[in-house]
Amino acid sequence: MANTRYDVCINGAGPVGATLACRLSAAGLRVLLIDRAALPGLEDPSLDGRAYAIAEGPRRLLEEAGVWANLPGTSQPIRGIRVSDGRPYEKASPLFLHFGIDDAPSGQPFGWMAEARDLRLALNHTLLTAENITVEAPNTGRFVFADDHVEIHLASGTKASAKLIVAAEGRRSPLREQARIGITKIPYHQYGIVATIAHERPHNGVALEHFLPQGPFARLPMPGTAEHPNRSAIVWAEGEGRAQRSHAFPDDVFAREIKARMGDEDLGEITPIGRRWLYPLSAQYAQTYISHRLALVGDAAHGIHPIAGQGLNIGFKDVIALSDILISAHQNAQDLGAASLLQLYQRRTRPANMAMFAATDVLERLFSNDNPLLRRIRDIGISGVHRLPALRKAFVRRAMGL
The missing domain is CATH 3.50.50.60 (FAD/NAD(P)-binding domain)
Known part of the structure; x- marks a missing residue:
């Protein structure tokens, strides 16, 4: 050469x-x-x-x-995204945002999990x-x-x-x-926990973004396997010390804490599978x-x-x-x-x-806090977008990279 x-x-x-x-x-x-x-x-x-x-x-x-x-392998189409706001171990705010397949051009998937x-x-x-x-x-x-x-x-x-x-x-x-x-550089003084979970009920191709005071929690649908037909990836942001402790939890405690951060979504029994990763966020x-x-x-x-x-x-x-x-x-x-x-x-x-x-x-700054006034403002904003189909479609096109 x-x-x-x-x-x-x-x-x-x-x-x-x-x-x-x-x-x-x-x-x-x-x-x-x-x-x-x-x-x-x-x-x-x-x-x-x-x-x-x-x-x-x-x-x-x-x-x-x-x-x-x-x-x-098989890639998993993302056919819906639910955005909600809340606190761990509590029901999500009744004001939410849902992007459905009708919000995407020609009913295409929003994206794919690989x-x-x-x-x-x-x-x-x-x-x-x-x-x-x-x-x-x-x-x-x-x-x-x-x-x-x-x-x-x-x-x-x-x-x-x-x-x-x-x-x-x-x-x-x-x-x-x-x-x-x-x-x-902008430090966020947060860590992201990345892991895979199996769950009892199917995700139906719907992703969850649940905003919490310590940081956002996302559940992303993944294709199933023979051993675990219902799987999802999670990306869970927490403050530094809390994230390190959570990352080291035994499987049963880790599963319980994941379920506590899913708001109103109920996928049945949660089972962590495979390795967990921990990354500083900035x-x-x-x-x-x-x-x-x-x-x-x-x-x-x-x-x-x-x-x-x-x-x-x-x-x-x-x-x-x-x-x-x-x-x-x-x-x-x-x-x-x-x-x-x-x-x-x-x-x-x-x-x-x-x-x-x-x-x-x-x-991140608007949603990763527990200020009552800001919570009210962001919940109204989320539900406002939910009520405007044209705006939802514009958001989806942008997120799809089209």
Whole structure:
């Protein structure tokens, strides 16, 4: 691979970086994909149980990239979302918001739940069978930015070049730091507990977002298995100390606390299954998404509170915008690292991403408290949206990424 020339080099083979590589490859671009971890290592069985909520727009991206057809498992369509407000061990407020299948265009699902391991397997299969992708994993690169290209010196001793480098390494992006792009961080002093549960009654494809004083609780429908025909993923936000204690509860206590946070939803007996994860919650955004022959995508550019479940979907929207621009430029024999193209990418993504960042931050601050006045205001707002079908449909289209 010495001195091999590529159209684009992507540093980071997570879901966002790998999907971008597959989408560009499908359109005929030559891509170098680098990751410090070996791809088989990312398929570790400990990934079982985690799941992604993939909106319809990003699902179409995965389809165009050739990834969706390679999913080894069944994905679960999300056909309804119930939004409520309350306190643990109490009934939810009678003022609620429900998005039904009639609120989606042509009755499409709002999104799809796919297990993390299934998506990783699909991405790896697509990467390793694509004609135009060279995968260097495990490996790292040193990047030297020249006027008309970028030199890539791999730790393995080989050298390559590309017209554009894409940073997809996550929140602690080395390339972002190399470009001296500043970030703004917002700590939430919360942890998110992620787990999978089995339940006695079916979820019918309906997701729950229940706002509680310590943080939001979400239950997301998952496809069943022979052993557990009714399954859901949960994302449960709590204050730091309480989250750490809750994460360590025995299964019976953990199940009881989950049930106490489901408001009026009754799925019968709850049984935790598999491993639990605990993550500190924070938000951050880069001051710019671009530098000389460099573009940031996904968490390298932005990270938001999981209150709306849109983190990965925003990253996929970055991929949609950047791949559309690069494919068009490639077809017209343009310089893929030209400043004008990178500025176009930033204009297409950053304003909407900053709006989502602000919206999730406001939602977290508005709903994660027990102020009686604020509770009344937000309950009235929730029920007001519920009574306006046109507004519900507008929210759904936005959330679907259409």
